[in-house]
Amino acid sequence: MTDLQPKQDRSRATRQRLLETTIRCLATHGWEASTVGFIAAEAGISRGAVQHHYRTREALILGALEFMFDERAALLDALPEPTGTGLDRVHTVVAGLVETIGGELFRAALQVWTVAAADPELRAAVLPLERHFARGVHDRAVRLLRVDDADPEIRALIQATLDLARGLALADVLTDDSRRRARVVRAWSTQLADAFEGISPDSQDT
Amino acid sequence: MTDLQPKQDRSRATRQRLLETTIRCLATHGWEASTVGFIAAEAGISRGAVQHHYRTREALILGALEFMFDERAALLDALPEPTGTGLDRVHTVVAGLVETIGGELFRAALQVWTVAAADPELRAAVLPLERHFARGVHDRAVRLLRVDDADPEIRALIQATLDLARGLALADVLTDDSRRRARVVRAWSTQLADAFEGISPDSQDT
Numbered sequence: 043m044t045d046l047q048p049k050q051d052r053s054r055a056t057r058q059r060l061l062e063t064t065i066r067c068l069a070t071h072g073w074e075a076s077t078v079g080f081i082a083a084e085a086g087i088s089r090g091a092v093q094h095h096y097r098t099r100e101a102l103i104l105g106a107l108e109f110m111f112d113e114r115a116a117l118l119d120a121l122p123e124p125t126g127t128g129l130d131r132v133h134t135v136v137a138g139l140v141e142t143i144g145g146e147l148f149r150a151a152l153q154v155w156t157v158a159a160a161d162p163e164l165r166a167a168v169l170p171l172e173r174h175f176a177r178g179v180h181d182r183a184v185r186l187l188r189v190d191d192a193d194p195e196i197r198a199l200i201q202a203t204l205d206l207a208r209g210l211a212l213a214d215v216l217t218d219d220s221r222r223r224a225r226v227v228r229a230w231s232t233q234l235a236d237a238f239e240g241i242s243p244d245s246q247d248t
Numbered sequence: 249m250t251d252l253q254p255k256q257d258r259s260r261a262t263r264q265r266l267l268e269t270t271i272r273c274l275a276t277h278g279w280e281a282s283t284v285g286f287i288a289a290e291a292g293i294s295r296g297a298v299q300h301h302y303r304t305r306e307a308l309i310l311g312a313l314e315f316m317f318d319e320r321a322a323l324l325d326a327l328p329e330p331t332g333t334g335l336d337r338v339h340t341v342v343a344g345l346v347e348t349i350g351g352e353l354f355r356a357a358l359q360v361w362t363v364a365a366a367d368p369e370l371r372a373a374v375l376p377l378e379r380h381f382a383r384g385v386h387d388r389a390v391r392l393l394r395v396d397d398a399d400p401e402i403r404a405l406i407q408a409t410l411d412l413a414r415g416l417a418l419a420d421v422l423t424d425d426s427r428r429r430a431r432v433v434r435a436w437s438t439q440l441a442d443a444f445e446g447i448s449p450d451s452q453d454t
Contacts, residue, residue: 070366071366072362072363072365072366072367073362074280074363075366149365152362152365153362153365153366155418155421155422156278156279156358156359156362156421157278157280158422159278159355159358159359159421159422160276160277160278160281160359161278165422168422169422169423172422194431195435195438198431198432198434198435199435199436199439201428201431201432201435202412202432202435202436204415205412205415205416205419205432206408206411206412206415207415208414208415208418208419209410209411209412209413209414209415209416209418210411210415212361212414212415212418213411213414215361215362215365216361216364216365216371216374216375216378217375222407225400225404225407226404226407226408226411228404229401229404229405229407229408230405230408232401232443233405233439233440233442233443234439236439236442236443237438237439237442
């Protein structure tokens with residue numbers, strides 16, 4: 043038993059390095075270049091060891107996406123409760139959501155979505171992951187914003203905010219869009235704060 | 249001269265069919281499948297004739313994107329002036345913008361952006377097209393909404409609307425998202441109309 047534990051730890055560490063490398067390879071080099079051989083070499087792991095964890099390339103890529111989606115959700119859960127009320131709070135939360143949805147994980151997922159768009163089998167495998175992640179982010183947004191999304195208007199505005207975040211993430215794929223993004227996030231947050239105020243004036247002070 | 253004109257017409261018609269087929273192939277079958285041979289076969293044109301118009305696969309794909317971007321801009325220009333004021337007008341325009349930015353052209357462009365994300369040479373070729381199209385759509389949005397985007401807040405809100413449209417287009421790639429999209433478009437239009445009203449109360453009645 044004393045020998046088994048370190049071996050399990052090593053296996054877990056290897057697996058995590060493999061999944062992180064898979065995301066980085068997809069985001070940086072794209073779908074076509076991200077073969078099992080290439081990812082294994084980049085991670086410094088033998089092909090055999092990779093196949094011990096994931097039998098196919100598709101299983102490896104989907105495993106990496108799921109792992110990173112879960113990590114992002116955990117990061118959102120670990121965020122300190124935003125201070126302030128009204129616009130300050132809304133702006134902090136929206137900026138955090140945009141940050142969480144964009145970046146390297148988005149660029150990796152984009153490679154998978156784009157191939158899945160023309161591949162029904164991959165699409166069927168990706169959709170449940172995608173839905174699970176989207177639902178998790180939506181629920182965390184509701185909690186952080188302290189709003190009640192049983193109100194259909196608030197629900198639609200939270201969804202709009204997450205759609206905006208994906209649109210901003212897409213705009214950042216071809217160029218560094220961070221300065222423009224900051225202005226758009228600020229303008230959007232102002233409208234969102236006004237809307238929450240108008241729909242349920244007390245929701246943010248409870 | 250009498251013989252030349254029909255020949256030019258035929259050549260132009262062939263070219264247009266080729267470009268439309270290229271967009272459809274990219275949107276439906278993806279980047280990897282959309283080789284010159286496959287596109288030529290789908291369009292019912294010989295490989296030689298394709299190469300007479302476009303010497304490389306990349307030139308063909310970029311030519312098709314540019315052509316379709318220009319067609320979309322022309323469609324926006326041809327839209328009847330939206331009637332009504334306030335929310336009605338804003339909703340009509342936002343729904344039209346979301347329609348124009350999404351759909352088959354978006355799915356085709358997504359294939360190109362995604363490959364360009366990991367290919368600096370393709371990225372350099374795509375960016376000017378992309379910027380030209382984005383600027384054209386922005387200017388048309390300003391005109392249709394009858395707002396003054398010299399105001400930085402209005403400018404950021406128009407940009408946010410176009411980012412939202414791209415996010416919605418992305419959400420539609422893996423599933424039919426049209427019902428949810430209609431609710432999101434309505435909710436955002438309400439906020440946008442309120443914002444325009446607040447920033448420059450007379451702008452929409454002139």
